[in-house]
Amino acid sequence: MNYRDVLETLKKASAFDLYRLSCAIDREMERPEHIVAVQRQVRTGQVIRYFDGTENREYEARVTKFGRSLLHVERIDDGRRWRIPYYMVNLGEVDVSVSQPGNNKPITANDLSIGQQIGFYDKENQERSGVVERINQKSVSIRTETGRWRVAYCYLFPVIEGDTFDGADLISVADNETA
Incomplete structure (x- = not known):
């Protein structure tokens, strides 16, 4: 998925459209099928990558425990333990960057x-x-x-x-x- 193209499309949406879409996406992320899909592909001790939206970056972490709605992990870089929602796990090794090198667009x-x-x-x-x-x-x-x-x-x-x-x-x- 090209995130830059999606964001360009979203710029044309009204505030209400964005809110309504956000509600639908939130519900979709919490669906049990998505949680089970991640649980089936991940094992305790496995190193995974997850995207932290507050810092807008990806981290590597080791899975320590499975919760009902949260995955317990220990970050590789600093050893800190976190509980993250299953939807944050990047199983497909998807490129999380929005910017495209050399496109001469302003930084956002x-x-x-x-x-x-x-x-x-x-x-x-x-x-x-x-x-x-x-x-x-x-x-x-x-x-x-x-x-x-x-x-x-x-x-x-x-x-x-x-x-x-x-x-x-x-x-x-x-x-x-x-x-």
Whole structure:
């Protein structure tokens, strides 16, 4: 499924249309057939991938236990334990990205994930890079070597390669704003 095309179609929908569709999707995700389908394909100890909508990114985790409506997992990256709905499990190894490289479309909230490297132009039109900390409706909170910045989407650009800031050495930060 091409998520970008779906989102482009949804932009034409009214707020009520989106709400009604959201209700139908919520009911569909909770159907017992979908839960059983995941339970049949997953085993305790198996490493799975799941999509976290709040951080807009995918994680690897080990299955620890089956619940009636939630799957118990332990994340591979930090060992933290979570209970996730079965519908979050990406069994088909589907590409979860919405952005398409090289399409020259502006970056949106759907293109970003927490922890992702991103570049931006500051008030003096200088290029900076940092790590996405928070995704807001109109702007993104980014942690850089010089502090935290709130940056409007129109000032963002993808970071492809190079010497970028990963945020690991940051101890104290100042708050900055762009646009």
